Amino acid sequence: MTTEKPHDTFPRQYARTNRFTTGAPRSFTVTPDGARVLFLRSRGAGAPANLLWSLDVASGAETVLADPAVLLGGGAEELSDAEKARRERSRETSAGIVGYALDAAGRTAVFALSGRLFAVTVDTGEARELPAAAPLLDPRPSPDGSQVAYATPAGELRVTAVDGSGDRLLAGPDGEGVSWGQAEFIAQEEMGRDRGYWWAPDSSALLAARVDDTPVRRWWIADPANPGRPPVEIAYPAAGTPNAEVGLWRLGLDGTRTEIRWDRAAHPYLARVHWSAGGPPLLQVQARDQREQLVLEADPATGDTTVLLTERDQDWLELFGGVPVRRADGQLVRIADVDGARVLMVGEQAVTGPELHVRSVLGLDGGEVLFAASCGAAEFERRPAGWLGVFAYGPDGVRELGDGALGAVRGGATTVLTTADPGRPGTTVTVLRDGAEPLVIASHADTPLITARPVFRFAGERRIPCAVLLPTGYDPDTDGQLPVLMDPYGGPHGQRVVQAHNPHLTSQWFADQGFAVIVADGRGTPGHSPAWEKSINRRTAEITVADQVDALHALAGEFPLDLSRVAIRGWSYGGYLAAAAVLREPEVFHAAVVGAPVTEHDLYDTHYTERYYGDxxxxxxxxxxxxxxxLAPSLRRPMMIVHGLADDNVVVAHSLRLSTALLAAGRPHTVLPLSGVTHMTPQEDVAENLLLLQVRFLKDALGMA
Structure with missing residues (x-):
């Protein structure tokens, strides 16, 4: 399906379709009986608002459970500043219904829309608005489906009945800068914890985070293009400065309160909370230097905690999605680094070995654990670069569910599997059920105007995973050597080389402008091994630049690379890497586009920065x-610095300090400020023209006709 417009271009289509995600199904949940699959999807690439859908697994019929246009009466969606910030932290750029939650039986779904609370009965499709204190955030039903808890921008945690009665305050701000039931900035941005409360399995109480951000230093984000607007104040915990103080409380629906106690001075980071019928609540807490973390079991009646597990690492300890959790039999499920491999632990047993590098736990179903993994060291040469898979561990051991799978969810006998392939656009979502023909949930996403043709390689002695993209129709006999564009992210938590099509589209578009494009996932990037990720400790600039150089030189023996014309571009860590590369290795890199870079690490946040650089x-x-x-005085090559002035993650001060240092050293450079743009660039005209301006700059810098 393509909604091509007259004189359409890939940059405009890419921006208009939200990177080809608009119209694609996402956010899958399977009801416990396996009879229904719930998901979000808009009506098409030209309709950005997500609807909530239900798929009847037996018949294959899809039903709309909730349509924002109907529920809002055709009115425009309005978002609070708190909701906009929450979406910025989660990199959420879609509209309409962007998230929902189900009760334990899968009978009732609740969601926020335009800051208002809605519920829908899954079986009948009856959607209704519930009285609530709007605007609200993160509504979640109790397991028994009788109550809905939600947070507000004012810092309240409230509860209302699903029948529309009894909305009441459960916990409210008890001091300046205090909020209840919400994840603090650092948890959302760096820890992968986007929620601040958890229901008891018997629906009688909640565990709720109490966040006091008064110790956090204040920064102000101004809008220079509109000097009449006051700057926005944010609490930003920069490296070496105080964090928010985070505690955890049991809040009974009967009004009782119990503080969950641990040594918060020694382990101030509340990284994970899990409470299920498998046993008492679990907490994962970290030391500030992230070299020690505990898994605690809490007694919700007394607030006492018991240490179940202590983990230590000389570099740092990673946090993983979906763990720690308990199985129904009470066994602890976690991911750990053991003998150089990243393995799945169930109880005291490592149930995977060096053949897999476990990435996250996707869910528990009955006696099985679903998890995602890439190649471990024992299988590294057998699988292609960027390979991912989904597996299940159960009574019969580990079995693979899908080659090239990106994710999976399960309920009853039904599994929803999301897969990708570099040879086809988008993703494929398949519904599998024992004894039945597979179903495919249709995507309404646009078909890209171009086709990505990545060639995957392991480069050099370190076997650096790479993707190489040449211009469409390139003829080696007539076209000769090509100027090179290195296009990395190249840092922690940012894998770019994957066995999929759409992630390589922008690189292919740059290739079609006349470049040989190389995407190299050097040391520090995920999905390889613990040693690979941690080798950058205290040495990010040196190590990550060296691997870009090594990948470039290794691939030059096979591909038509003109090493006298090499540029590098990147955003965020990739922007930092591009700047470091052209400053440290000017004989190798001849131009750089530096997007939203972290230029001085004491300006970036605590949890991320102190992990790699210390205090x-x-x-x-x-x-x-x-x-x-x-390194600014060493600049000898053309550099374009790009930054959003409204960025509250990597603030524009990073780029301004770099530019100031370059000016002081008399080094010419280009600065492109993006007014009103955050760390993401979702605006269609900005996203399109940003690509076009980069190409023009790079061609001029490399002397391309």
Whole structure:
């Protein structure tokens, strides 16, 4: 399906379709009996608002459970500043219904829309608005489906009945800067914890985070294009400065309160909370330096905690999605680094070995654990670069559910499997049920105007995963060597080389402008091994730049690369890497596009920055060694710096400090400020023209006709 417009271009289509995600199904849930699959999807690429759908597995029929246009009476969606910030943290760029939650039986779904609370009965499709204190955030039904809890921007945690009665305050701000039931900035941005409360399995109480951000230093984000607007104040915990104080309380629906106690001075980070019928609540808490973390069992009646597990690492301890959790039999499920491999642990047993590098736990169903993994060291040469898979561990051991699978959910005998293939656009969502023909949930996403043709390689002695993209129709006999564009992210938590099509579309578009494009996932990127990820400790600039150089030179023996014309571009960590590359290795890199870079790490947040560089007060030399501002006098090549002025994640001060240092050193450079743009660039005209301007800059810098 393509909604091509007259004189359409790939950059405009890419921006208009929200990177080809609009119209694609997402956010799947299977009811416990396996009879229905719920998911979000808009009506098409030209209709950005997501609807809530239900698929009847027996018949294959799809039903709309909730349509934003109907529920809002055709009115425009309105978002609070708190909701906009929450979406920025989760990189959520769609509209309409962007999330929902089900009760334990799968009978009632609840969601927020335009800051209002709605519920829908899954079997009948009856959708209704519930009285609530709008605007609200993150509504979730109790397991028994009788109550809905939600948070508000005012810092309240409230509860209302599903029948529309009894809305009441459960916990409210008990001090300036205090909020209940919401994840703090650092949890959302860096820990992968986007929620701040958890229902008891018997629906009698909740565990709720109490966040006091008064210790956090205040920054102000101004809008220079509109000087009449006051700057926005944010609480930003920069490296070496205080974090928010986070505690956890049991809040009974009967009004009782019990604080869950642990040594918060020693382990201030509340990383994970899990409460299920498998046993008492679990907490995962971390030390500030992230070299020690505990798994605690809490007694919700007394607030006492017991240490179930202590983990330590000389570099840092990673946090993983979906763990720690309990199986129904009470066994602890977690992911751990054991003997150089990242394995799935069930109880005291490692149930995977070096053949798999376990990435996350996707869910528990009966006696099975669903998990995602990439190749471990024992299988590295047998699978292609960027391979991912989904597996299930159960009584019969580990079995693979899908080659090239990106995710899976299960309920009863029904499994929803999402897969990708570099040879076809988008993803395929397949519904599998024992003894029945598979169903495919249709996607209404646009078909891209171009086709990505990545060639995957392991480059050099370190076997760096790479994707190489040449211009469409390239003829080696007539076209000769090509100028090179390195197009990495290249840092933690940012795998770019994947066995899929759409993630390589922008790189292919750049290739079609006359470049040989290389995407290289060097050391520090995920999906390889614990040692690979942690080798960048205290040495990010040195290590990640070296791997881009090594990948480039190794691939030059096979591909038509003109090493006298090499550019590099990137965003966020990729922007930092692009700046570091052109400053540290000007004989290799001849131009750079530096997007939203972290240029001085003491300006970035605590949990991320201190993991890799330590405390700036204790290790200032590490911060100096990895700063690109300190290298400004060495600039000899063209550099374009791009930054959104409204960015509250990597604030524009990073780029301004780099530009100031370059100016002081008399080094010419280009700065492109993006007014009103955050760390994401969802605006259609901005996203399109940003690509076009980069190409023009790179061609000029490399002397391309």
């Amino acid at each position: 700036p007060a204790e290790e200032p030399e590490v911060y100096e060694a990895n700063s690109v501002v300190a």
